[in-house]
Structures are given as structure tokens and as C-alpha cells.
Amino acid sequence: MKPFTQHRGIAAPILRINVDTDAIIPSREMKTVSKAGLADGLFAGWRYLTQGSRDINPDFVLNQDPYNSATILLSGENFGCGSSREHAVWALAEYGIRAVIAPTFGAIFYNNCIKNGLLPIELPDETIRSLAKTVEQDPRQEQLAIDLNACAVTTSDGTTHSFTIAPTHQEMLLEGLDSIDMTLKMLPDIEAFEATDDRAVWARPAC
Amino acid sequence: MGNTIFDMLWRDHQVRALSDGSSLIYIDRVFLHERTGGIALKSLTDAGRAVRRPSSVFCTIDHIVDTFPGRGDDTRMPGGSAFITTTREMAQKAGINFFDIGDPRQGIVHVVSPEQGIALPGLTLVCPDSHTCTLGGLGAFAWGIGSTDGEHALATSTLRINRPKSMQIWLDGTLREGVGAKDIILALIGKYTAAGGSGYMLEFAGPAAQALPVEARLTLCNMAVEFSAFTGLIAPDDTVFEYVAGRPFAPKGAVFDAALSYWRTLQSAPDAHFDKRLELDVSQLSPQVTWGTSPAHVAGIDQPIPDPSQLAVDASTQTSLEKALNYMDLQPGSSVEGLPIGGAFIGSCTNSRLSDLRRAAAILKGRKVAEGVNAICVPGSSQVKAAAEAEGLHHVFQDAGFSWRESGCSMCFYAGGESFGHRQRVITSTNRNFESRQGPETRSHLASPETVAASAICGAITDPRKLTRGVVTRDAA
Numbered sequence: 001m002k003p004f005t006q007h008r009g010i011a012a013p014i015l016r017i018n019v020d021t022d023a024i025i026p027s028r029e030m031k032t033v034s035k036a037g038l039a040d041g042l043f044a045g046w047r048y049l050t051q052g053s054r055d056i057n058p059d060f061v062l063n064q065d066p067y068n069s070a071t072i073l074l075s076g077e078n079f080g081c082g083s084s085r086e087h088a089v090w091a092l093a094e095y096g097i098r099a100v101i102a103p104t105f106g107a108i109f110y111n112n113c114i115k116n117g118l119l120p121i122e123l124p125d126e127t128i129r130s131l132a133k134t135v136e137q138d139p140r141q142e143q144l145a146i147d148l149n150a151c152a153v154t155t156s157d158g159t160t161h162s163f164t165i166a167p168t169h170q171e172m173l174l175e176g177l178d179s180i181d182m183t184l185k186m187l188p189d190i191e192a193f194e195a196t197d198d199r200a201v202w203a204r205p206a207c
Numbered sequence: 208m209g210n211t212i213f214d215m216l217w218r219d220h221q222v223r224a225l226s227d228g229s230s231l232i233y234i235d236r237v238f239l240h241e242r243t244g245g246i247a248l249k250s251l252t253d254a255g256r257a258v259r260r261p262s263s264v265f266c267t268i269d270h271i272v273d274t275f276p277g278r279g280d281d282t283r284m285p286g287g288s289a290f291i292t293t294t295r296e297m298a299q300k301a302g303i304n305f306f307d308i309g310d311p312r313q314g315i316v317h318v319v320s321p322e323q324g325i326a327l328p329g330l331t332l333v334c335p336d337s338h339t340c341t342l343g344g345l346g347a348f349a350w351g352i353g354s355t356d357g358e359h360a361l362a363t364s365t366l367r368i369n370r371p372k373s374m375q376i377w378l379d380g381t382l383r384e385g386v387g388a389k390d391i392i393l394a395l396i397g398k399y400t401a402a403g404g405s406g407y408m409l410e411f412a413g414p415a416a417q418a419l420p421v422e423a424r425l426t427l428c429n430m431a432v433e434f435s436a437f438t439g440l441i442a443p444d445d446t447v448f449e450y451v452a453g454r455p456f457a458p459k460g461a462v463f464d465a466a467l468s469y470w471r472t473l474q475s476a477p478d479a480h481f482d483k484r485l486e487l488d489v490s491q492l493s494p495q496v497t498w499g500t501s502p503a504h505v506a507g508i509d510q511p512i513p514d515p516s517q518l519a520v521d522a523s524t525q526t527s528l529e530k531a532l533n534y535m536d537l538q539p540g541s542s543v544e545g546l547p548i549g550g551a552f553i554g555s556c557t558n559s560r561l562s563d564l565r566r567a568a569a570i571l572k573g574r575k576v577a578e579g580v581n582a583i584c585v586p587g588s589s590q591v592k593a594a595a596e597a598e599g600l601h602h603v604f605q606d607a608g609f610s611w612r613e614s615g616c617s618m619c620f621y622a623g624g625e626s627f628g629h630r631q632r633v634i635t636s637t638n639r640n641f642e643s644r645q646g647p648e649t650r651s652h653l654a655s656p657e658t659v660a661a662s663a664i665c666g667a668i669t670d671p672r673k674l675t676r677g678v679v680t681r682d683a684a
Contacts, residue, residue: 017501022620022642023641027621028621033289033293035354084353086243108337166227190363193223194364197219202458
């Protein structure tokens with residue numbers, strides 16, 4: 001997995017609440033049994049004028065210069081709610097988004113981000129609105145700098161906003177760790193658990 | 208201070224605490240489907256890993272498969288058959304339990320899981336599907352995950368998770384006639400927002416929760432994810448134990464008795480600590496119908512649609528409400544009751560079980576669907592379909608003018624194949640009214656199966672109590 005340590009880039013505001021994973025990648029855009037080839041379908045319902053077409057909707061922020069080079073999203077509460085489809089994260093990452101800043105996230109989406117090197121940052125809504133105001137003055141100049149070691153988002157004038165992230169998630173992103181490899185090293189613990197679990201007789205019948 | 212059920216389930220599944228503050232939690236069952244499960248199995252295989260305990264892994268075909276009679280691997284969704292054939296191939300290679308098209312056990316994953324005794328009280332069960340929380344209705348600790356976590360669970364029989372906070376949702380009072388679990392959960396989300404459960408494991412408790420039959424509990428817990436909760440559950444009781452007994456994968460004989468003695472301990476102590484507590488009195492609830500593009504955009508059918516400019520909400524919320532009204536082509540202060548509809552759908556992991564179909568059929572019996580309404584009923588599983596047909600319910604639906612389908616997720620979501628049509632207004636027993644969820648720019652109104660049935664008859668969104676009380680008499684011509 002691609003590690004995340006520091007990143008500086010253009011932030012695009014999508015300031016509405018409950019941006020669901022159907023909006024991030026509609027089901028009709030998940031066309032093959034693959035984690036790749038999804039960027040084109042990112043936000044398809046908003047990005048293109050008609051369904052199934054690729055006619056650019058000029059009103060959508062990611063179609064506007066310089067937001068079309070955005071690598072950070074600013075959004076409202078409950079970003080990534082809804083369907084568990086990891087395709088939402090795969091699409092964002094393939095498109096080039098490295099971090100999403102929102103007050104809260106859908107729980108499954110949040111975990112999917114961590115597994116794919118995409119940094120979900122939780123900040124209060126008013127902070128995000130003020131960041132958006134700053135960015136909108138000159139998106140190319142007013143880029144946001146993110147430092148995952150320091151857990152900080154910094155604007156071009158040096159104003160810093162600290163965020164919190166669980167140590168486990170921070171470490172996985174910083175190191176680009178594969179959690180399956182890490183857990184497979186704990187197989188003796190798992191086997192010991194199974195051997196002593198009183199529930200085993202009914203919870204794990206031999207088949 | 209005593210434990211919550213969640214405390215017990217966490218304790219009994221914790222393999223070990225990890226140094227970073229998270230826990231390695233043992234996963235008893237994994238359920239997969241062709242939409243996100245095939246890719247998890249394929250990715251696992253590509254990485255040279257194997258399914259650790261194939262006997263504990265189950266897979267069905269529900270998301271993409273067509274629901275028309277005589278269906279096969281070919282789908283109306285372009286490219287859909289590859290999801291089915293890849294999943295089948297991967298499932299067979301992995302040696303997991305597989306309920307294929309045509310298997311009498313096939314159906315929507317969260318309908319099949321309780322029906323087959325795969326989900327049980329006190330088990331951990333995960334599935335790469337957000338509505339896995341449904342199974343909390345049995346007292347299972349079950350939640351939806353992504354495909355990568357799916358691979359993790361398959362390869363290690365565990366997941367690494369940070370412990371969610373606990374929330375008790377106390378449901379007080381007695382439901383009025385014509386109001387059910389779907390209305391409770393919609394009202395709750397409407398009252399406390401679509402992010403109201405964020406970061407929490409919910410326990411639904413109180414007289415109104417315990418009074419619900421099992422299938423209604425599954426409906427209630429199904430939409431915990433629409434509340435943005437980690438998951439939800441209800442304390443298992445005799446109602447659940449009687450439901451579970453005798454199901455194909457449920458324990459039998461002395462093993463069942465051993466399970467039962469454990470299940471009976473799964474009660475939160477009266478003095479147990481919850482990080483948060485919410486209350487809802489269900490006594491005065493009317494049938495709920497959503498008017499917007501989030502399950503939180505909901506009101507009683509007899510209530511007006513709110514005016515965003517009059518609400519004390521932040522700017523992001525206000526923007527979202529305005530966009531929702533615009534998308535749905537509705538005016539603030541107007542009513543959803545009486546809105547003409549073009550589609551009516553009964554199905555999905557929320558409301559497609561036998562009891563749902565019976566309640567809808569009671570309204571449809573002897574009546575006809577209004578002209579111009581595309582009405583569809585998709586039983587939640589092949590078993591539900593067979594049971595409904597044994598009672599003659601398919602005749603009731605078909606005589607009324609409903610299309611009667613094979614089981615699957617169907618038009619709960621639009622995958623590029625079948626849809627209700629551009630900008631159609633649809634009344635639906637499903638769980639998501641997101642933009643374009645049921646077709647290109649479709650306008651979905653979530654409601655109970657009774658409300659869907661009544662609305663299909665009248666051709667407009669209708670309070671089902673008006674039909675059962677005979678206020679509206681649009682009887683069979």
C-alpha cells in the first residue's frame with residue numbers, strides 16, 4: 001500500500017452533508033471485477049451532464065480549473081455514508097485524491113480509506129468552512145499542507161489545524177502496512193483463542 | 208457496574224489487544240455476494256493466500272443477478288455476468304458454502320443468513336455489504352466491511368478494529384395499527400440525523416423493541432447503517448431462540464442447549480454503562496415517508512415537508528436540504544401524501560420477508576394497482592418466495608398487477624440494467640433514497656411495505672391506514 005506521510009495540494013470544496021458512496025461511484029460505474037479503471041466513474045452523477053455520458057458538467061467543482069487538479073476534498077458531515085463498496089475509495093485514490101477532510105465519515109468508508117492509503121481527516125464543520133473560504137480565494141496559491149506525523153493541516157499563511165486519528169490508523173498509513181501480513185504473524189494467538197473458546201462447540205462446528 | 212451485551216460480545220471475541228489500542232476480534236462467520244465478494248476472493252487468491260476456515264464462509268448470488276423468471280448468468284446490467292461467473296469459480300475453488308442461482312437457499316444475503324441459521328445470537332459475522340447490521344436483530348454482532356477487510360477476515364478469521372462507543376436506544380410505547388419497525392427506524396434517523404449513530408454500537412432496548420417479532424427486528428437493525436452506526440443489535444430472547452431452533456445451520460440437540468445457555472446471558476445489566484442514550488416514544492408515530500435524498504429527510508405521512516430556510520441548521524445541512532428538495536422536485540411546506548408515483552417496489556434486505564409480503568398482500572387483496580404504476584415485488588429469498596407461493600400470496604400480488612419476481616436485491620439499486628426510468632417517482636420498501644439509486648435521476652420515497660402497497664393501489668403516496676380503514680375505496684374494478 002502507498003504510504004501517506006506528507007502531502008501538499010489543491011483542495012476542492014464539496015460542502016454538503018451525507019455525500020454517500022453511491023454518489024462517489026454509482027453502481028452502474030462498477031463495471032468489472034477489478035479494483036482499477038474506476039476513476040472515470042468518480043462522482044459520475046455530478047461530474048457528467050447525463051447518465052452514461054461523459055459530457056462534462058461545468059458546474060461541478062472537479063470540472064473547474066484549477067480544482068480539476070485537486071488532490072484533497074473538503075466536505076460536510078458523514079462523508080462516505082451508505083454502501084460498503086470499497087470502489088468508492090479505489091475510485092478516489094485512482095483519480096488522485098490523497099485526503100478527504102470532513103467532520104465525520106461513514107464507518108466502513110473510513111476503514112476502507114485506511115486500507116488504501118487515502119487519509120480521512122476529521123475536523124469541525126466550521127474549520128472546514130474557513131479552510132474552504134481560504135482556498136477559494138486562490139485555489140492554486142492557497143494549497144493545503146497535510147502532515148500525518150504531526151497530525152496537522154496547514155494553510156499557506158501558516159495557520160495550523162490539528163486533527164486526531166487512531167494510532168493504529170496513523171501507523172498503517174505512515175508505513176503503508178498490509179494488515180493481513182501483520183495479522184498472519186499472530187496465528188498462534190488466533191489458534192490459542194480457538195482452542196480455549198467455550199463457544200467453539202456451537203459457534204464453530206466441525207464440517 | 209454490570210456489562211452491556213456489547214461488552215460481553217467484545218470480551219468473548221477478543222483474541223488479543225494490540226499495542227496500538229485496537230483489538231484483534233475473532234470472526235465466526237463471513238458471508239459474501241457476487242458484487243463485492245468475488246473481488247475479495249480473487250484478490251486473496253492473487254496474493255497467494257487462502258481462506259482459513261472455508262466451512263465458516265458462505266456466499267450467495269443476489270446483487271447483480273436478474274430477478275426475471277427463467278434467469279441465468281446473463282444480466283440486464285452490462286457486464287454483470289462476469290461478477291457471477293467469477294464469484295462462482297472463486298467460491299468453488301475456495302471450497303466455501305455457495306448458494307448459487309437455482310439453489311433453494313439462494314436469496315438476499317441478509318435474508319438468507321437468518322433463514323438458514325447462519326447468523327446466530329452471540330456470533331460475530333461480517334460481510335462486504337453495509338446492511339450486515341441487519342443480523343443484530345437476532346442478537347448477533349454483525350457489521351459491514353469493505354472488500355480488503357473481507358480478505359482479512361477470510362485469511363485470518365479475525366479483524367483489527369477500534370472499539371466503538373456504546374449507545375442505548377430506548378424505544379418506549381406501543382405502536383399504532385399500520386405502523387411498524389420501518390417507521391420506527393426512519394423516525395429515529397429523522398429525529399437524530401443520518402450521522403446520529405456515528406462511532407457507536409447501538410443496542411435497541413425498551414418495550415417497543417422487545418415487542419417486535421424477529422423479522423421486524425431485522426428491519427429495525429437493517430437501517431442502523433443509515434444512522435451511520437458501527438452496527439446495532441437487540442438483546443436475544445425466547446422470540447429469537449424459537450426462531451433459530453431447527454434452522455439448517457443452527458446447532459442441534461445438546462449443542463443447541465449449550466448455545467442457548469450462553470445466549471441467555473446476553474442481556475445488558477440494568478446498571479450497565481452506555482456512552483450515550485437516546486429515547487424515542489413510538490406511540491404517536493404515523494407511517495413515515497422520506498421526501499429527500501437521505502433517509503434522514505423523513506416525516507410522518509400526515510406532516511408537511513420542512514422548509515430548510517426555517518430550520519436552525521448549519522450551512523452545509525441547509526445546502527443539502529435545498530439540493531434534496533430540488534432533486535426531488537418538491538416544495539417546502541408541501542405534503543408527500545398524494546404525490547403521484549410511477550413506480551412501487553417491495554423488496555430488499557429491509558422489507559422482503561414473508562411477514563412483509565403478508566402485510567402488503569392484506570392491502571392488495573381484491574384491489575388493483577393504479578394505471579401507469581410499475582409495481583414490482585421481489586421476495587427476499589427463494590425460500591420466502593416458495594413460502595409466499597404456498598400461501599397463494601403470489602396470486603394476490605399478480606392479480607393486483609404487481610410483477611412477481613425471483614429473489615435478489617433487484618431495484619433496491621440501479622446497476623445500469625433495469626430501472627424505474629428517468630426521473631420517475633418511486634415509493635419503495637428499501638433503505639436508500641440516494642440520488643439515482645433506483646434509476647437515472649429517480650426520486651425514491653422510502654416507506655413500509657404497507658405504505659408501498661397502498662400507494663401502488665392509489666397511484667399516489669397514500670397512508671395505508673386509509674385503505675385498511677376503508678377511507679379510500681379504490682377497490683378492484
